[in-house]
Amino acid sequence: MSLAGLSMRDAIRRSRVPPALWVGASLTLFWIVLAIGAPIIAPYDPIAQDLTRTLSGPSLAHPLGTDNFGRDVLSRIIWGTRLDLAMGVIGVAVPFAIGCSIGLAAGHAGGITDMLLMRVLDVTISFPFLVLVIAIVSLLGPGLTSFFIAVSLVGWVSYARLLRSQVLVLNHRDFIQAARALGYGPLRIMLRHLLPNAIAPAIIFSMSDIVLVILLGSSLSYLGLGAQPPAAEWGVMIAEGQTFMASAWWISFFPGLAIVGIALGFSLLGDGLGEWLGIGE
Amino acid sequence: MDRFKFVLTRPIQLIPVLLGVSVISFVLVHSIPGDPVRILLGTRATAEVIAKVRAQYGLDEPIWVQYLLFLKNLAQGEFGRSIIYKTPVLDLVGTRISPTVFLLVYGVLLSVAIALPLAVVSAARRGSWADHAIRLYSTVGLGLPTFWLGIVLLIVFSLRLGLFPVSGWGQGFLGHLHHLFLPALSIAIALSPILIRNLRASLIAEMDSDHVIAARSRGVPQARIFARHVLPHALIPTVTLLGVNIGWLIGGTVVVEQVFSVPGLGSLMVSSIFARDYLVIQAITLAFAAAVIMTNFLVDIAIVALDPRIAL
Numbered sequence: 291m292s293l294a295g296l297s298m299r300d301a302i303r304r305s306r307v308p309p310a311l312w313v314g315a316s317l318t319l320f321w322i323v324l325a326i327g328a329p330i331i332a333p334y335d336p337i338a339q340d341l342t343r344t345l346s347g348p349s350l351a352h353p354l355g356t357d358n359f360g361r362d363v364l365s366r367i368i369w370g371t372r373l374d375l376a377m378g379v380i381g382v383a384v385p386f387a388i389g390c391s392i393g394l395a396a397g398h399a400g401g402i403t404d405m406l407l408m409r410v411l412d413v414t415i416s417f418p419f420l421v422l423v424i425a426i427v428s429l430l431g432p433g434l435t436s437f438f439i440a441v442s443l444v445g446w447v448s449y450a451r452l453l454r455s456q457v458l459v460l461n462h463r464d465f466i467q468a469a470r471a472l473g474y475g476p477l478r479i480m481l482r483h484l485l486p487n488a489i490a491p492a493i494i495f496s497m498s499d500i501v502l503v504i505l506l507g508s509s510l511s512y513l514g515l516g517a518q519p520p521a522a523e524w525g526v527m528i529a530e531g532q533t534f535m536a537s538a539w540w541i542s543f544f545p546g547l548a549i550v551g552i553a554l555g556f557s558l559l560g561d562g563l564g565e566w567l568g569i570g571e
Numbered sequence: 572m573d574r575f576k577f578v579l580t581r582p583i584q585l586i587p588v589l590l591g592v593s594v595i596s597f598v599l600v601h602s603i604p605g606d607p608v609r610i611l612l613g614t615r616a617t618a619e620v621i622a623k624v625r626a627q628y629g630l631d632e633p634i635w636v637q638y639l640l641f642l643k644n645l646a647q648g649e650f651g652r653s654i655i656y657k658t659p660v661l662d663l664v665g666t667r668i669s670p671t672v673f674l675l676v677y678g679v680l681l682s683v684a685i686a687l688p689l690a691v692v693s694a695a696r697r698g699s700w701a702d703h704a705i706r707l708y709s710t711v712g713l714g715l716p717t718f719w720l721g722i723v724l725l726i727v728f729s730l731r732l733g734l735f736p737v738s739g740w741g742q743g744f745l746g747h748l749h750h751l752f753l754p755a756l757s758i759a760i761a762l763s764p765i766l767i768r769n770l771r772a773s774l775i776a777e778m779d780s781d782h783v784i785a786a787r788s789r790g791v792p793q794a795r796i797f798a799r800h801v802l803p804h805a806l807i808p809t810v811t812l813l814g815v816n817i818g819w820l821i822g823g824t825v826v827v828e829q830v831f832s833v834p835g836l837g838s839l840m841v842s843s844i845f846a847r848d849y850l851v852i853q854a855i856t857l858a859f860a861a862a863v864i865m866t867n868f869l870v871d872i873a874i875v876a877l878d879p880r881i882a883l
Contacts, residue, residue, distance in 0.1 A: 413591030420822025421840070421859045425599055428844040428852055498713070505716050509826045512718045513841050528719050532830075535726050543726075546719030553714020561710070 311562025317555030325371040334362035336369035336522040345538045355540035357530060363541060366522040367548050373523040374552060377437070377507035377516075378500040384442040386496050389449025390489065394480050396450065397457025397488075407450060414447045420506060424515065432515045437507055448499065449492050456488035490567055497560025501553040508549055524549050578872060585864060592860045597641050600853045601634075645857075651850040655843070660854045664836065668858070670740045671835035674751050674824050678758030679813065685759055686766035693767065694774035695797070705767065712764030717823045721757040721830035728753060738832035754831045758823045762816065769812050773805040807878050814870030818863050 324331060334352075340360035348355045354363040396407040414422075423440040430436035460466055469479050508525030510516035517523035519530065524545035531541030608624050609616070616624075625631050629640045644650070650660035693705040729737045741750035777783060778801055786796050825837030832838065836855050843851040 409587055409591065412588045413595065415818070416588055416592050416864050417595070417856065417860045418818035418821040418863060420825060421818075421856055424825070424840065424844065425852055425856045428847075428849075429599065429602055432844075501714050505714070506822075508716055509718055509822075512716075513826065513829055515841075515844065525716075525718075528716075528722065532722055535722060536730050539726050542719065542722050546716060546723065549716050549719065550711060550714045554711055557710055557713050 306566075308562045308565040310558045311566055314555055314558025314560070314562050317551070318559050321371055321375060321552050321555055324368055325375045328369045328372055332362075332365035332368040334365040336366045337361065337520050345534060345541075347538070348540055354544045355538065357527070357538070357541045358534055363527070363544055366527055367524065367545055369522040370524045370527065370545065370548065371552070373434075373517055373521060374504055374508060374549070377434070378504040378552075378556070380438055381441040381445065381503035381507060382496050382500050384438065385445030385499075386449050386492065388442065389446035389451075390453050390485075390492055392446065393450035393453025394457060394484060394488070397454040397461070398476060398480050398484060400461075404454070407454065411447050411451055414444060417444075419444060420509065423506065423510070424513075427510065427515050432518065434517050437510055437516050441503060441506070445499070445503070448495065452492045452495060453488055456491060457484050460484055460487055494560055494564045494567070497556050497563065500556045501560075504549065504552060504556075581868060581871060585868065588864060592857065592864070593642060593645060594638070596853050596857050596860075597638050599856065600849050601637075603849050650854045653843075653848050653851050655846045655848045655851075660850050663839070663851060664854050664858060667834060667836050667839045669835075670747075670751070670833050671824055671828070671837060673740070673747055674754055674758070674828070674833060674835060675820060677748075677751055677755035678762065678820065678824070681755050681759035682762040682766060685763045686770060689763070690767045690770035690774060691797075691802075693771045694778065697775065706771075709764040709767040709771075712760065715761050715764075717757050717761045718826045718830050720760055721754065721827050724753045724757060725830070740833050740835075751831075751833065754824075754827045754833055757827050757830070758820065761823060762820065765812065765816065766809060770805060770809050773808045774801060777801045777805045803877075807874060810870060810873055810877065814867050817866040821859050821862065 338361065340356070343352070343356050343360040344358055346352060346356045346360075352362050352364065354367065356362055357366070392407060396404045422444050423437070426440035426443060427436045430439060466479065466483055469483050474483075507516055508523070508528070511523050511525030512529045514529065517526050519526055527545040528542045531538065531543075531545075535542055608621050608628070608630065612621065612624060622631075629637055632640070648661055650664075652658065653660050653663050656663055689705050689708075693702045696702050725737060728734045735753050736750050739750055741747050783796060783800050786800050787793075791800075821837075824835065825840060827833070828835045828837035829841055836858065840852060840855045843849075843855070
């Protein structure tokens, strides 16, 4: 009886999983598999040049055509998944960890720590994200490492703000008051009581943030400030293809579709998670 | 009276932000790899000349004196000279500012022109195929890279159909409108999904609100309800959203200017990075930050003007 009831409840729960979550998760999984399996899946070496087959259009041998060095566009896109996915994941994970810690600490401590954080937030959001990242990259020199440093320096503020606002609400809840009254240390209250209850919006935001960071990273690479040629990165491929756009549109076109596809996966995943957990944007 | 006070006190609240922005800009140029004087004078300069120039620029002073000097120069509009163009940075930025502002305004207007009808249709015909199609567009559109969109539009409308020029920004107002149409459209298409999502949600919330139901029960015609009761209220969050997204928009123009070779601030910034023209980068970064702060200030005021309910 209780077992049957449990499985019923389970079934209802499962049926409530929004379609956006399923589609988004599958799409994201697809890109992850592509990134991990690139050496097996990709038909050609992504940087091997074949000067007898330059700028040839989509065909059976090269489904998405070849570029000006005769490199297979499909293979470059598949290998590019590694770089672009890494840009999104690392470029969000580091700011996520830094921002959540700072937001948690400031919200819990309050007072002057909190005030200082808010001022830093005000200043950081006064700069256009891309412009500040470009300015930092200009100091560190072009490259993916500079990109990660710049994104970490700038990106944490959103997470700090999200966590802080959650903690400010939680501070007044009975169980937090009780934990304080019981004399628990600040670390225990923050990690065991505040964090689990405050983290959900940050996780959902991180999904759309991955989209933003992938767009940012590929934009910087397009401008020549991120990943450097001959790396198979989608923004780099689009930039290289622009020279030949009049005769060989496929070089720029297909990497862009890949960006749209990976972004769609994470957007749907974020939307679906939010819907599922009952948290709006 | 309170409203008046708000307009007056708000700029005072901005002072710490402006100071912070200036500190970051100062630190940015101060952490240039290598000695700025050596960069300025080249490698052949003698030690005495270098020392003289250091003293002249105040580089031998303690760091906080240098910062105050920097603030003083800022207040006087003295941004230094570009090492590449050999002209004052302020003049250089001045000549490049118009295409960028034109492109930004053009992009925002086009994006509203795209988003408004789509959001209205989507909210009014909730659950219809049109609603589903528009929502799909607003989800897929979130991941559209503006630079790629620009190249696709270039290939189709400039190279294949020959309707628009490939680069530049043209002569006269009509020339600008024509030259910057595709760049502005790239920005507009990339911005519209966020606007549609937001506007659709607030339209639906308004349509279900008490005052609209009351108007409907009084027999006010649907079209009038929509124009007088729903739309004006639903637009308020969208104005805020545009203000919040101004930073994103500026980032978009930086990239799009590069795609279409528009002679604006963004393409100047990118070329300055490769030329290591740091004072130009600093000035443009400051200009963009100022634009963000100004826009948000104006949006705050606009919201107060639009919505009498907002408590100050």
